[in-house]
Structures are given as structure tokens and as C-alpha cells.
Amino acid sequence: MVTVAVDGMGHDEGPAGIVAGAKDAAAEGVRVLLCGIREQLEAELGGSVDGIEIVDAAEVIDPSDEPATAVRAKPGSSMVTACRLVRDGSAEAVVSGGPAGAMLAASLLHVGRIRGISRPGIGVPLPAQGAPCLLIDSGANSDARAENLLQFGIMGSQFMRDVMGIETPSVGLLSIGEEPSKGNAVTVEAHPLLAAADIDFAGNCEGRDVLSGRFQVVVADGFAGNVLLKGLEGAAAALLGEVRRAAESSTRAKIGGLLLRPALRAMRDRTEPDNYGGAYLLGLRGVVVIAHGNSGRKGIRNAIRIAARGAEVGVVGRMAERLAPDRPTSDLQAPAAINTVPQVTAPEIGDQ
Amino acid sequence: MVTVAVDGMGHDEGPAGIVAGAKDAAAEGVRVLLCGIREQLEAELGGSVDGIEIVDAAEVIDPSDEPATAVRAKPGSSMVTACRLVRDGSAEAVVSGGPAGAMLAASLLHVGRIRGISRPGIGVPLPAQGAPCLLIDSGANSDARAENLLQFGIMGSQFMRDVMGIETPSVGLLSIGEEPSKGNAVTVEAHPLLAAADIDFAGNCEGRDVLSGRFQVVVADGFAGNVLLKGLEGAAAALLGEVRRAAESSTRAKIGGLLLRPALRAMRDRTEPDNYGGAYLLGLRGVVVIAHGNSGRKGIRNAIRIAARGAEVGVVGRMAERLAPDRPTSDLQAPAAINTVPQVTAPEIGDQ
Numbered sequence: 001m002v003t004v005a006v007d008g009m010g011h012d013e014g015p016a017g018i019v020a021g022a023k024d025a026a027a028e029g030v031r032v033l034l035c036g037i038r039e040q041l042e043a044e045l046g047g048s049v050d051g052i053e054i055v056d057a058a059e060v061i062d063p064s065d066e067p068a069t070a071v072r073a074k075p076g077s078s079m080v081t082a083c084r085l086v087r088d089g090s091a092e093a094v095v096s097g098g099p100a101g102a103m104l105a106a107s108l109l110h111v112g113r114i115r116g117i118s119r120p121g122i123g124v125p126l127p128a129q130g131a132p133c134l135l136i137d138s139g140a141n142s143d144a145r146a147e148n149l150l151q152f153g154i155m156g157s158q159f160m161r162d163v164m165g166i167e168t169p170s171v172g173l174l175s176i177g178e179e180p181s182k183g184n185a186v187t188v189e190a191h192p193l194l195a196a197a198d199i200d201f202a203g204n205c206e207g208r209d210v211l212s213g214r215f216q217v218v219v220a221d222g223f224a225g226n227v228l229l230k231g232l233e234g235a236a237a238a239l240l241g242e243v244r245r246a247a248e249s250s251t252r253a254k255i256g257g258l259l260l261r262p263a264l265r266a267m268r269d270r271t272e273p274d275n276y277g278g279a280y281l282l283g284l285r286g287v288v289v290i291a292h293g294n295s296g297r298k299g300i301r302n303a304i305r306i307a308a309r310g311a312e313v314g315v316v317g318r319m320a321e322r323l324a325p326d327r328p329t330s331d332l333q334a335p336a337a338i339n340t341v342p343q344v345t346a347p348e349i350g351d352q
Numbered sequence: 353m354v355t356v357a358v359d360g361m362g363h364d365e366g367p368a369g370i371v372a373g374a375k376d377a378a379a380e381g382v383r384v385l386l387c388g389i390r391e392q393l394e395a396e397l398g399g400s401v402d403g404i405e406i407v408d409a410a411e412v413i414d415p416s417d418e419p420a421t422a423v424r425a426k427p428g429s430s431m432v433t434a435c436r437l438v439r440d441g442s443a444e445a446v447v448s449g450g451p452a453g454a455m456l457a458a459s460l461l462h463v464g465r466i467r468g469i470s471r472p473g474i475g476v477p478l479p480a481q482g483a484p485c486l487l488i489d490s491g492a493n494s495d496a497r498a499e500n501l502l503q504f505g506i507m508g509s510q511f512m513r514d515v516m517g518i519e520t521p522s523v524g525l526l527s528i529g530e531e532p533s534k535g536n537a538v539t540v541e542a543h544p545l546l547a548a549a550d551i552d553f554a555g556n557c558e559g560r561d562v563l564s565g566r567f568q569v570v571v572a573d574g575f576a577g578n579v580l581l582k583g584l585e586g587a588a589a590a591l592l593g594e595v596r597r598a599a600e601s602s603t604r605a606k607i608g609g610l611l612l613r614p615a616l617r618a619m620r621d622r623t624e625p626d627n628y629g630g631a632y633l634l635g636l637r638g639v640v641v642i643a644h645g646n647s648g649r650k651g652i653r654n655a656i657r658i659a660a661r662g663a664e665v666g667v668v669g670r671m672a673e674r675l676a677p678d679r680p681t682s683d684l685q686a687p688a689a690i691n692t693v694p695q696v697t698a699p700e701i702g703d704q
Contacts, residue, residue: 230559256611
């Protein structure tokens with residue numbers, strides 16, 4: 001049984017949704033250490049629940065706090081407490097829906113980095129055709145070196161394989177042309193490194209291909225990755241707004257919109273962020289899931305589920321092994337330790 | 353009367369659409385120098401047309417040609433010939449729908465840069481809420497310095513004001529957070545330069561805000577700009593594909609889709625790229641419009657119309673004046689020469 005530390009206070013609207021999601025996860029066999037203000041959490045739990053233990057944490061990190069400062073100034077916060085449970089071995093994974101910047105800082109400080117990783121990366125699963133596509137780095141590092149991009153590719157690939165059950169994730173390098181020579185100085189340097197790595201590298205990926213289903217991992221520096229991620233969000237919002245306005249532009253269109261609504265709802269459900277629980281911070285000594293601050297019960301349940309699966313399959317240990325700085329290169333070409341591990345069943349992400 | 357040189361062969365499907373668009377523009381009073389293979393162009397023109405003259409150019413630059421090589425190897429091509437007409441003063445603006453990379457190279461080589469501009473930038477108008485938003489640079493330069501971003505801001509602002517008739521274009525700096533300190537090394541350095549420039553600088557713009565209507569110019573290095581541009585295209589394609597599939601998922605949805613179709617068509621027409629004629633290459637000694645290789649008649653007409661308007665209002669001269677390297681800084685703060693020029697009427701972009 002795996003143990004997941006959960007920040008019980010890390011939600012825009014208080015602990016109710018977190019507790020509900022934690023109950024669901026506990027019912028599925030995950031042990032949850034719920035960190036936060038005991039009275040509030042007990043009130044939401046409504047009595048003792050099998051598989052859930054409360055860990056006292058009196059402080060809460062607020063979205064208005066400056067992230068790095070808050071993490072140092074509030075050592076007794078629910079977020080820091082949850083991260084520390086991973087550091088001290090009480091839990092193998094941590095989930096927080098608190099402010100993302102603070103969670104990044106808290107994880108770096110209190111979970112700690114895998115040896116050889118200078119820059120952990122944020123992986124965000126995008127609703128691409130057929131299977132999710134992990135965009136890594138989605139914003140942890142605003143400047144990156146080629147070596148960082150290589151590590152993002154290896155970590156992202158391992159994560160999608162072990163945790164998302166995609167046997168041979170196709171890895172793309174975000175760039176501005178298909179040829180290896182196209183891109184900026186960093187991507188041009190990173191291209192041959194990724195091509196030589198023991199991953200299924202499929203070359204450069206342009207912005208328009210990220211959702212196409214051709215790639216299950218897309219590697220980027222955190223600046224371009226974040227610009228792209230938010231661009232996709234903005235395009236979706238703008239376009240759905242246009243469709244909505246079009247569906248209100250005439251009586252005929254209104255009726256059409258009403259008839260189409262259930263199908264559009266199903267589409268929205270298929271692509272909603274709660275399906276994947278949030279973002280994954282890769283490169284740390286524990287599985288770290290940054291849940292959305294407005295996750296519903298399902299979002300929190302899926303965040304805990306993915307954290308638990310990552311812990312169960314030992315994805316962090318496998319990443320560490322592949323990324324060890326003193327590992328001989330020949331070893332990187334023959335990943336026997338990885339290929340002999342039995343394939344995990346695909347996670348039931350997104351079921352209702 | 354302004355004269356626009358048009359690459360008569362620069363279209364994926366031959367000269368028919370270009371000639372039709374050129375006729376429309378000529379009928380509106382633009383003088384067109386149509387460069388290409390005389391027999392083909394004459395056949396399409398079907399007799400002499402007021403305002404259109406054919407300039408012989410026997411070669412054609414092909415999408416399969418390596419851009420920079422082709423421009424040097426085919427000095428008699430329709431594209432190079434059109435650019436040279438600007439250089440020698442026979443035309444004030446040039447339009448080509450030929451391969452964009454080749455047009456970039458041809459313009460740099462044969463139109464030439466404004467003094468003080470090391471990196472011209474590609475401005476692409478995006479269909480933002482209310483008014484178009486010019487994303488500059490959309491891919492001419494894969495690496496940029498802060499000084500380049502400053503010049504993009506000044507040039508983009510001047511273009512949107514003079515050519516698109518937006519009186520005070522709000523300029524944003526593409527970044528990954530609203531605070532000036534957020535971004536990569538180049539954007540953080542560029543922020544105070546843009547803030548001190550004589551433009552309406554509104555601070556950082558995140559990827560999700562590009563289409564919001566808050567900004568009419570968004571400044572980016574060509575790598576992030578191109579990633580964003582193609583990401584927006586990819587998101588639109590993916591989402592419209594989803595809507596289409598949703599509209600075929602049941603009989604009810606099918607009927608809804610049919611009823612909604614006219615409204616969705618109107619939306620598509622409002623946002624289609626042909627409305628703006630293409631991309632604008634800013635920083636050169638002439639107005640350069642890179643039309644889409646698959647532009648319709650309307651797209652070519654609008655490309656020529658925008659090129660003509662740019663020439664008419666003297667946008668290149670005004671940019672050169674603002675960007676002159678030996679211009680005293682105090683002068684930059686008091687753009688009397690710009691503010692006293694009468695406001696041009698808004699271009700009739702996008703009318704059918």
C-alpha cells in the first residue's frame with residue numbers, strides 16, 4: 001500500500017473538495033496523510049475514515065503570499081508539512097492544490113532533487129488526440145540549457161510510460177521547424193542530445209502539432225512551454241466564446257446550439273483538466289502532483305490516484321537510475337532494468 | 353497613386369488568384385506591377401487592364417528550394433524581381449505569396465533594412481477580440497536580444513497606428529507572468545526598454561491574453577512568437593475538429609450542427625486569415641507583405657490594399673525616423689512629427 005501526503009488546505013474554496021477526493025482515493029486503497037487544521041478536516045471527514053490520517057498543520061500558504069518567502073516563513077503550513085512527509089519517508093508522494101509557485105518552492109526545498117538534476121520540470125498533460133501529451137517544462141524554469149531539455153525528455157518519457165501506461169511514448173522537441181537545424185540556439189544544441197538518448201525521440205514538434213497525437217511528450221524550456229500552454233488555453237477560451245456567441249446569434253442558431261449541447265458537454269468532459277489531476281513536478285525525490293486550485297472532487301481523486309500510481313511503480317527510482325550522473329553511457333543504451341519491469345495497467349484516468 | 357510590386361507567380365496554385373486580386377486592387381486605384389511569366393499572366397488578365405503592368409520575370413522560386421540559395425540562384429525570379437522594383441524606386445511596396453522563408457531572404461537582400469535595424473521582424477495579425485493583434489516577431493529570428501524586442505514594439509505600434517488605423521495601440525511583451533520581473537533573461541531586460549519607449553506599453557502579456565483584445569501589438573522573440581502562433585492554429589484546428597465530431601455524434605447533434613452552420617460560417621469568415629492579407633515584414637526600406645501561399649482572391653486583394661496603404665501613409669519613413677540610431681533620446685519622447693500627421697481612415701479590411 002502506498003502513502004500519499006495531501007495538502008488538506010490547498011484549495012481555493014477550502015478543504016471540502018479535497019476531503020471528498022481523498023475519501024474516494026482511500027476507498028480505492030490509497031493511504032492518505034491529510035495535512036492541515038485538524039478541526040476543519042475532521043468536520044469535513046465527519047468521523048474516522050479508513051485509510052485517512054490527519055497530520056496537524058496550523059498554517060496555510062495563501063495565493064497572495066510571495067511563494068519562496070511563504071515557504072520559509074510558514075514551516076508549519078499544510079503544504080510544507082505534506083512535502084516534509086515525503087522527505088522523512090512517511091509518504092512516497094505528495095499532492096497540493098495550493099499556489100503552484102509556492103508548491104514548486106516547497107518541493108524543491110523539502111522534497112529535494114534527484115541527484116544529477118539541476119532543474120526539475122513541470123509536466124502538464126494536454127488533451128491531445130488519442131492519448132495525453134505531456135508538455136515539459138511548462139514553466140518551472142524561464143531559461144534552460146540543452147542539458148535540461150535532455151533531462152525533461154528522459155523524465156517525461158519515463159513518467160508517461162510508467163504512470164500513464166503508454167508503452168513507447170513518442171518524444172518531440174518544441175521548435176519552429178521540422179529540420180534539426182531549425183530552432184533557437186538551445187533547441188539546436190538539445191536536438192542531437194535527445195536523438196542519442198534512450199527514448200523514442202521523434203524530432204522537432206511545432207506548436208501546431210502538440211495536440212495532434214503524434215507526440216506523447218513535448219520538451220520545451222519553461223518560457224516557450226508556458227507561452228504555449230497559456231496560448232492553447234487562450235485559444236480554447238476565445239474559440240468557445242465565439243461558438244457560444246454564434247449559437248446565440250439567431251433563433252435558428254439558438255435551437256442548433258441547444259440540440260448540440262449534450263455532445264459539446266461530452267467533448268468538454270473528455271478534455272477537462274480534472275481528468276489528469278493537475279501538473280507533475282518531475283526531477284524530485286518523490287512523486288509531486290500540483291493539483292488545480294479549483295479542482296473538483298474528481299480532480300483531487302485523480303491527482304491522488306496518479307501520485308499513488310507513480311509511487312507504486314517506483315517512477316522516481318527509475319528516473320534517478322536513468323539520470324544518475326555517474327552512470328556509464330553504454331548503460332543508457334541498454335535499459336534492461338526498465339524493459340523487464342512488467343507493464344502496469346493503464347490508469348483509469350477520466351472515468352466518471 | 354502608389355505603386356505595389358506583386359509577385360505574380362507566388363501562389364501554390366499558379367497565378368489565377370493573384371491576377372484576380374490584383375484586378376480588384378487596381379480597380380480601387382492601386383498601380384500594380386505584376387512580375388512573372390508574361391504569357392501566363394496575360395492569359396489570366398485576358399487583355400490589358402487599367403493600372404496593371406506586367407514586368408517580365410522568367411523564373412519561379414519553388415517551395416522545395418532552399419530559401420537563401422534560391423534567392424541568390426534565381427535573380428530573375430518573380431519574387432526577386434518584385435523586391436528589386438522597391439529597391440530601385442519603381443514601387444513603394446511589395447507583395448508575394450511565394451515561400452515565406454525565401455521572401456524573407458529576398459526582402460533582406462533586395463529591399464534592404466532600415467538604418468539601425470539589425471533584425472526585421474514578421475508581424476502576423478491575429479483575430480483578437482474587437483481589433484486585430486499584431487504578433488511581432490512571429491518567426492524571422494529564432495534568437496533575439498532585448499534591443500530587437502524594443503524595435504519590434506516601436507515598429508509594430510507604428511504599423512498598427514498608421515496602417516490599421518488603431519489610434520493608440522496597446523503594446524504587450526509576451527512573457528510568463530504579469531510582473532516585470534517574470535520572464536526569461538531577454539524579456540526581463542526588454543521590459544524597462546519598452547516601458548521607456550514612446551509607445552503605449554501595457555506590460556507583460558501572457559499567452560492566454562493574446563486574443564483577449566487587451567493588446568493590439570504583442571512583442572516576442574521569433575522562437576516564442578512562432579511557437580505561440582502555431583499553437584493557436586493547432587488549438588483552433590483541434591477544437592473545431594472536436595466540435596465537428598461532436599456535431600456528428602448523434603442524430604440530435606447532427607440536426608443541431610446543421611442549424612448552427614450558418615452562424616459558425618459567419619464566425620469563420622470573421623476570423624479567416626485572408627482578411628488581413630498575410631504577414632508584414634517590418635524593418636525594411638519598403639512595405640513588404642508576405643501573403644499566404646493559398647490566399648484566395650480576397651486575400652491577395654487585401655494584401656495589396658494593405659501594402660498600398662502602408663506606402664500611402666509613409667509608414668516606412670516614420671519607422672525609420674523613430675528608429676534612427678543617431679536620433680537624440682529626448683526626440684523619442686516628443687513624437688511631434690507623428691502626432692501631427694492626420695489620422696488615416698480605418699482600412700476596410702475584411703469587408704466582403
